[in-house]
Each structure stands twice: as C-alpha cells, then as structure tokens.
Amino acid sequence: MIRLPRLSWRFIPVWQRNYLVWKKLAIPSILGNLADPMLYMLGLGFGLGRLLPDVDGIAYLTFLAAGTVAYSTMNAATFEVLYSSFSRMHVQRTWDAILNAPMTLDDVLFGELIWAVSKSLLSGLAILAVIWGLGLYGDFWLTLAIIPVVALVGFCFGGMGLVMNALSPSYDFFLYYFTLAITPMVLLCGVFFPVSQLPPLLQAVSAWLPLTHAIDLARPLVVGAAPRDIGLHVFALLAYGGSGYLVALTLTRRRLLR
Amino acid sequence: MLTVSGLCKRYGNTEVVRGLDLHVQRGECFGLLGPNGAGKTTTLRLLLGLIEPDAGSIELAGIAVPARAREARMKIGVVPQMDNLDPDFSVRENLIAYGRYFGMSRAAISARVPELLDFAGLASKADAQIPQLSGGMKRRLTLARALVHDPDMLFLDEPTTGLDPQARHLIWQGLRRLINAGKTIVLTTHFMDEAERLADRLAILDHGRVVAEGAPRTLIESHIEPAVVEVYGKGLASWTREVADSVCLRAETVGETLFCYTDNAQRVIGALHQASALRYLHRPSNLEDVFLKLTGRDLRD
Numbered sequence: 001m002i003r004l005p006r007l008s009w010r011f012i013p014v015w016q017r018n019y020l021v022w023k024k025l026a027i028p029s030i031l032g033n034l035a036d037p038m039l040y041m042l043g044l045g046f047g048l049g050r051l052l053p054d055v056d057g058i059a060y061l062t063f064l065a066a067g068t069v070a071y072s073t074m075n076a077a078t079f080e081v082l083y084s085s086f087s088r089m090h091v092q093r094t095w096d097a098i099l100n101a102p103m104t105l106d107d108v109l110f111g112e113l114i115w116a117v118s119k120s121l122l123s124g125l126a127i128l129a130v131i132w133g134l135g136l137y138g139d140f141w142l143t144l145a146i147i148p149v150v151a152l153v154g155f156c157f158g159g160m161g162l163v164m165n166a167l168s169p170s171y172d173f174f175l176y177y178f179t180l181a182i183t184p185m186v187l188l189c190g191v192f193f194p195v196s197q198l199p200p201l202l203q204a205v206s207a208w209l210p211l212t213h214a215i216d217l218a219r220p221l222v223v224g225a226a227p228r229d230i231g232l233h234v235f236a237l238l239a240y241g242g243s244g245y246l247v248a249l250t251l252t253r254r255r256l257l258r
Numbered sequence: 259m260l261t262v263s264g265l266c267k268r269y270g271n272t273e274v275v276r277g278l279d280l281h282v283q284r285g286e287c288f289g290l291l292g293p294n295g296a297g298k299t300t301t302l303r304l305l306l307g308l309i310e311p312d313a314g315s316i317e318l319a320g321i322a323v324p325a326r327a328r329e330a331r332m333k334i335g336v337v338p339q340m341d342n343l344d345p346d347f348s349v350r351e352n353l354i355a356y357g358r359y360f361g362m363s364r365a366a367i368s369a370r371v372p373e374l375l376d377f378a379g380l381a382s383k384a385d386a387q388i389p390q391l392s393g394g395m396k397r398r399l400t401l402a403r404a405l406v407h408d409p410d411m412l413f414l415d416e417p418t419t420g421l422d423p424q425a426r427h428l429i430w431q432g433l434r435r436l437i438n439a440g441k442t443i444v445l446t447t448h449f450m451d452e453a454e455r456l457a458d459r460l461a462i463l464d465h466g467r468v469v470a471e472g473a474p475r476t477l478i479e480s481h482i483e484p485a486v487v488e489v490y491g492k493g494l495a496s497w498t499r500e501v502a503d504s505v506c507l508r509a510e511t512v513g514e515t516l517f518c519y520t521d522n523a524q525r526v527i528g529a530l531h532q533a534s535a536l537r538y539l540h541r542p543s544n545l546e547d548v549f550l551k552l553t554g555r556d557l558r559d
Binding site: 014 | 361
C-alpha cells in the first residue's frame with residue numbers, strides 16, 4: 001500500500017551525514033565520478049567528431065557535450081542510490097541506527113534522494129565547466145538554466161534507483177538495472193547520436209524514457225535555444241523520480257520495518 | 259514509565275507476540291528474557307514504534323506509541339543487537355552525527371561529547387576510526403551514542419552478546435552507573451547471569467507470551483528447588499533408575515547428565531558417595547534453571 005510520505009526538515013541530518021563522509025574523500029571521489037564521462041566526451045568528441053559532419057546542425061563535440069551533461073548526471077545519481085545507499089542501508093546498517101532516533105524512513109529516503117541530487121549537481125557542474133571552458137555553448141546565459149535541469153535529472157534517477165536499492169539482495173543485483181535500464185537508455189535517448197537515427201519503433205520507446213526528456217531539455221540549452229515542451233519534460237522527470245521515491249518508500253518500509 | 263497491554267504482532271500466520279502485558283516503573287531495570295525467537299526483539303521494535311502492532315496499546319513516558327513514536331523516541335536511547343556504528347566516522351564524529359538525528363545543535367552535542375567519551379572509557383580514542391576499535395569498545399561507544407540526547411530511558415537489545423568477560427563487566431559497570439543515576443532500563447538478554455545481576459524485575463518470554471515475571475530472587479524461590487546436583491559419569495542410568503527418585507525432589511535427565519533438584523543436597527551427595535564412578539557438581543539453583551524449566555531444553559534455532 002502506497003501512502004503519501006510525511007516529509008520533515010529532519011531529512012537534513014541524513015544529507016549532512018553523507019556530506020561529511022563525502023568531504024573526507026572528496027578529491028578521489030570527484031576524480032572517480034567525473035573523469036569517466038569527461039574522457040568519453042572529449043575522446044569521442046574530438047576523435048569521432050573529426051570524422052563526422054555537423055550533427056543536427058552542430059559540431060559533434062557540442063552535441064555530445066549536451067548529451068554528456070544528462071548522462072553523467074544520471075550516472076552520478078544512480079551510482080549514489082544504488083551502491084552507496086545500499087552500503088548504508090544493508091551493509092553498515094546506518095539506516096537502522098538512524099531509525100532508532102526520532103527519524104522516519106520518509107526522512108531517511110528523502111535525505112538520500114536529496115543527497116543524490118547534490119552529487120548530480122556536482123557532476124553536472126563539472127561537465128558544464130568543461131563546456132564553458134571549451135566554449136561549446138551558444139548562449140552563456142541559457143547554459144545557466146542547465147543547473148536546475150541537472151538537479152531535476154538527479155531527482156528523477158535518484159528516485160528510480162531507490163526502488164532498485166529497496167529490492168536488491170546484494171550488490172550483484174544492480175548489474176541487471178544497468179544492463180536492462182541504464183545502458184539501453186544511454187544508447188536510445190540521444191547521448192551519442194540523434195534519436196531520429198533510430199527505427200520508428202525505437203524512437204517511440206525512446207520518447208517515454210526519462211533520459212530522453214533530460215536530453216531534450218539540456219541539449220537546446222547548450223546549443224543556445226529555448227527547449228520545446230518544457231512542461232512535458234519537467235513533468236516526466238518529476239513523475240519518474242517522484243513515483244520512484246514513493247514506491248521505494250513502500251518497498252523499503254516492507255524491507256526494514258517489519 | 260512504560261505500560262504495555264494486550265500487545266500482539268502477527269507475521270502471516272505466525273503470532274510472534276501474543277497478548278503481552280508489561281509495566282516498567284521509572285528508575286527500574288527491567289529484563290526481558292527468552293530463547294531465540296521468543297519475540298524479544300520484535301517487542302523492542304514495537305515499543306519503539308518501528309513496527310505497528312496488530313492489537314494492544316503502548317505508552318512510553320506518557321506518550322502513545324506508535325501514534326506519537328517520534329516524540330517517544332526523543333526520550334529513549336537504543337543500543338541495538340548488531341553494532342551499527344558509522345564506519346566512515348571517527349569515535350567523536352559518530353557521537354556528533356548521532357546527536358544531529360535528535361535535532362541537537364553542534365554546540366550542544368560538542369558540550370556533551372567529553373562526558374560521553376569519559377563514560378565509555380574512550381577519551382583517548384576520540385579520533386580513532388571505528389574499524390580500529392575492539393568489540394568491547396564498539397559496544398561502549400554504542401552505549402554512549404544512545405545517551406547523546408540524555409534520554410530518560412534506555413532500551414538495550416542483548417548488550418553483551420559476543421563480548422569477552424572483561425568487556426562484559428565494563429558494560430555492566432556502565433549500566434549500573436546509569437541505573438544509579440535514575441535511568442529506566444529495559445534490557446533483553448539470554449544471559450541469565452546478566453539478568454540476575456542487573457534487573458530489578460524481569461519477564462521470561464516464550465512464544466510471544468510472558469511465562470513468568472518478578473524479581474530474579476523471587477522467581478528462583480517460587481519456581482525451583484533451592485539446590486541442584488548435576489550428576490554424570492559411568493553408571494548414571496542405573497543410579498537414575500534405582501536411587502534418584504528417593505533422594506531428589508525432581509530429577510531430569512538431559513543427554514548424559516542428570517539434574518537433581520533438591521532442598522537437601524547433602525542427602526543427594528551422601529547417596530552419590532556410595533556410587534564411586536559417578537561425578538557430580540553441586541550448586542545453588544539459579545535463574546537459568548528457572549528459565550530452562552519454563553521454556554524447555556529444546557533448541558530454538
């Protein structure tokens with residue numbers, strides 16, 4: 001049974017706990033999280049980009065940079081709520097300790113979700129810094145709108161990932177999610193090439209995937225145009241993330257509080 | 259301080275807690291004893307409002323649980339069965355992070371940390387990382403962490419399981435200090451000596467029900483004969499057949515040992531001296547005898 005969460009400001013100490021731990025290992029953590037998408041973007045962007053004509057009217061590196069903002073943000077949130085949250089919940093039993101204090105699971109999961117959003121922001125801002133540094137944008141002021149988009153993408157994939165966290169018996173389980181959800185999205189949602197290159201059926205599937213909505217918001221903002229259907233995309237990302245959080249709350253309650 | 263009446267909890271068709279009534283006075287140390295699976299941990303989780311009962315009512319420090327569990331948990335410190343200290347934090351940081359979950363300000367927690375470290379005997383380990391601590395130190399830190407918000411009441415779930423005798427004694431000393439300071443304590447354990455040492459009153463739980471309740475001394479006196487002679491060795495079977503019933507008030511054979519309960523141990527020992535191949539151990543009866551009498555000797559795993 002799904003019931004509405006009772007949110008309170010008490011989620012802040014949960015966020016703070018994760019922040020303090022992260023701060024201790026900030027440098028390796030930043031490098032680990034950010035080097036990977038950056039290398040893909042620059043490697044493919046420069047290497048492949050040389051061979052390609054303009055894609056959708058823009059240089060391939062710029063095209064790819066916009067996709068990478070969404071993709072690296074998705075990964076940052078997903079890794080956080082899968083592996084890291086699972087360690088805290090299942091391995092270290094940190095959540096059990098927190099729940100003995102005047103905290104509810106609603107607070108704990110919301111704190112974890114907002115923490116995932118924070119990690120996404122960091123990841124997105126790093127890619128954005130490269131975009132600014134290399135001048136891969138059309139209009140600087142429009143690129144600032146990428147920051148809330150990045151937070152929204154973190155919320156979306158954080159919420160979805162928490163469902164996997166609630167269901168998982170072990171770390172190995174997460175591989176299914178990556179193979180069956182994350183990797184297909186990377187290939188179907190227009191990170192590396194325009195969705196219009198796909199057969200119509202796959203294009204139809206793609207239209208429903210959250211990463212597509214993320215990229216439909218981020219890419220125009222990089223290129224220097226206002227995105228179309230903003231309301232639809234924002235709604236889709238909020239809906240995926242919000243319903244993920246609700247389902248995760250129910251499943252985690254069943255898992256821990258029984 | 260704690261009133262529980264008619265508490266029930268079912269999982270599917272299994273009734274884990276079946277009509278539990280408990281009453282714990284302020285300043286009392288109350289022991290919950292029971293074999294594995296008797297419902298001790300489930301009862302504690304119900305009392306904390308972490309799970310919802312199927313029936314019954316709980317009032318903790320005058321607050322209804324689970325309806326107002328959050329408020330109730332403000333007044334309670336919990337030492338869980340499994341260590342769940344934060345391995346990413348040092349000893350001091352563990353206390354600080356935990357205080358925040360109670361809404362305490364950094365300054366308020368920091369003011370309390372030296373006292374807590376001192377209580378736990380960890381003043382010299384304030385900056386140590388958790389994996390460097392021994393099992394006993396971790397337990398003491400967990401106990402100190404439960405006190406961060408200066409609660410009126412403490413719940414401890416098997417606080418000394420897995421500790422060596424030195425570490426157990428240190429925990430007991432800590433608990434005595436808390437009892438002397440007027441804290442109310444609810445403690446689950448399956449160590450009878452622990453319950454006998456610490457608890458003013460205790461309840462023995464089996465299959466989700468209280469099967470006996472009272473002060474440890476009273477329970478021993480009212481449920482069991484004053485002395486036990488444990489008899490074992492060659493010729494036990496024939497001695498059991500021919501002599502045991504005439505000298506024991508109650509005799510119970512468990513594997514290769516005969517437990518002879520009596521109010522006249524000298525008479526039993528005299529009879530045993532006639533059978534030179536038998537060996538024996540004479541001791542006053544204790545809570546464990548009561549426990550085994552009431553809950554049986556079968557394994558509960």
